Amino acid sequence: MPRESVKDQIIAAAVDALHSKGxxxxxxxxxxDAAKVPKGSFYNHFGSKEELAVxxxxxxWQLVLAGxxxxxxxxxxxxxxxRQYFRRLAERGRTREYRTGCMIGNMSTEMPxxxxxxxxxxxxxxxxxxxxxxxxxxxxQADGSMRRDLDxxxxxxxxxxxxxxxxxxxxxxxxxxxxxxxEEVVFTALAx
Amino acid sequence: MPRESVKDQIIAAAVDALHSKGxxxxxxxxxxDAAKVPKGSFYNHFGSKEELAVxxxxxxWQLVLAGxxxxxxxxxxxxxxxRQYFRRLAERGRTREYRTGCMIGNMSTEMPxxxxxxxxxxxxxxxxxxxxxxxxxxxxQADGSMRRDLDxxxxxxxxxxxxxxxxxxxxxxxxxxxxxxxEEVVFTALAx
Numbered sequence: 198m199p200r201e202s203v204k205d206q207i208i209a210a211a212v213d214a215l216h217s218k219g220x221x222x223x224x225x226x227x228x229x230d231a232a233k234v235p236k237g238s239f240y241n242h243f244g245s246k247e248e249l250a251v252x253x254x255x256x257x258w259q260l261v262l263a264g265x266x267x268x269x270x271x272x273x274x275x276x277x278x279x280r281q282y283f284r285r286l287a288e289r290g291r292t293r294e295y296r297t298g299c300m301i302g303n304m305s306t307e308m309p310x311x312x313x314x315x316x317x318x319x320x321x322x323x324x325x326x327x328x329x330x331x332x333x334x335x336x337x338q339a340d341g342s343m344r345r346d347l348d349x350x351x352x353x354x355x356x357x358x359x360x361x362x363x364x365x366x367x368x369x370x371x372x373x374x375x376x377x378x379x380e381e382v383v384f385t386a387l388a389x
Numbered sequence: 390m391p392r393e394s395v396k397d398q399i400i401a402a403a404v405d406a407l408h409s410k411g412x413x414x415x416x417x418x419x420x421x422d423a424a425k426v427p428k429g430s431f432y433n434h435f436g437s438k439e440e441l442a443v444x445x446x447x448x449x450w451q452l453v454l455a456g457x458x459x460x461x462x463x464x465x466x467x468x469x470x471x472r473q474y475f476r477r478l479a480e481r482g483r484t485r486e487y488r489t490g491c492m493i494g495n496m497s498t499e500m501p502x503x504x505x506x507x508x509x510x511x512x513x514x515x516x517x518x519x520x521x522x523x524x525x526x527x528x529x530q531a532d533g534s535m536r537r538d539l540d541x542x543x544x545x546x547x548x549x550x551x552x553x554x555x556x557x558x559x560x561x562x563x564x565x566x567x568x569x570x571x572e573e574v575v576f577t578a579l580a581x
Contacts, residue, residue, distance in 0.1 A: 219499055221413035296502050302557060306498040307411055309560040310488050319561045347577055354558070355551070355574040358567050362554025365494060366546070368501040369511045375550050382547040385539055386578035 204242040206232040211253040216300040219307050220250055220315075247312045250304070254315065257300045258322050265329045275336035276343060280384055282333075283360055287367075287376035295367040301326075302361040327354045344389045356383065396434040398424040403445040408492040411499050412442055412507075439504045442496070446507065449492045450514045457521045467528035468535060472576060474525075475552055479559075479568035487559040493518075494553040519546045536581045548575065 201209075210232035214223040225246050229236045243249045264285070268278050290298070301322060309316040331353035337343035359379060366375035402424035406415040417438055421428045435441045456477070460470050482490070493514060501508040523545035529535035551571060558567035
């Protein structure tokens with residue numbers, strides 16, 4: 198197996214640091230220290246901390262994308278897939294003691310007016326995430342397990358945004374109450 | 390009228406700065422410069438930037454609290470009050486070009502693991518905010534305009550968290566789509 202490149206090491210360290218401390222809470226030095234590479238090597242690979250933030254977002258998005266797969270698994274009814282999907286995300290919050298939250302949500306709160314590049318990348322990523330949820334919503338409406346008087350695209354965006362709000366609240370309260378409220382309200386109120 | 394005290398000037402400048410740039414994006418110097426007071430005067434009034442963040446949060450919360458009043462106005466049906474309340478908040482986002490978002494949401498994303506004092510204050514503030522919404526939800530359930538198979542306390546927390554998620558998304562997309570999705574899904578799916 199090829200040795201992980203310096204660039205990869207920096208991106209991996211950046212995902213950890215940016216996820217837990219945010220863009221403004223992390224210096225280039227923090228990242229190169231964590232990656233165990235000389236600070237000077239940073240600018241061989243990235244023009245700026247902002248450019249690295251985009252690369253870290255892309256790396257994090259790959260993880261989110263992998264987690265989306267069960268949403269299109271035809272062996273499980275679509276409404277169950279949706280419920281299980283959000284439960285898995287909530288469970289991940291619990292195992293991390295509701296600390297870091299979602300890096301995409303964190304960046305969406307901190308960075309849109311600080312970096313156009315990050316904002317544009319966030320918009321693309323959130324739109325793709327919404328679309329993956331939308332397909333499953335559409336299937337649930339088609340098989341009659343979800344109410345049909347709401348547009349699937351709008352329901353999907355609402356679910357994603359609401360869940361990000363639940364993550365935010367769990368960071369403050371350090372408990373799963375916001376996730377439980379999300380599940381109860383969503384799956385009661387969207388039933389046909 | 391008494392002259393605004395130096396302490397008040399610092400808090401007012403801190404609300405603006407922390408709201409738009411976040412805790413880690415703002416230095417004590419940024420705040421004292423904006424308040425037009427000598428940097429040295431800061432530590433006569435506050436033990437730390439963290440202590441000032443709590444004071445700024447309290448000041449911001451007073452504004453949120455004032456905005457909650459129409460939620461208990463008996464001359465408007467409770468479901469209309471809820472709809473108008475969230476519309477007003479969304480409208481405020483629009484007039485600010487979806488830039489700063491909600492300071493409480495921003496702090497909830499950035500600060501819980503950085504400052505116990507801020508986290509504890511956020512928990513109190515969010516609980517009070519939820520309770521104000523809950524009273525109106527309870528009235529809407531009582532007059533039959535909202536479905537009654539969901540607990541009012543849980544619906545209220547869900548509405549607040551979901552709206553914070555919509556604010557987050559509006560900062561990325563720079564449009565009102567997330568607020569429109571919130572309104573459409575919530576007021577369709579919570580109808581009896």
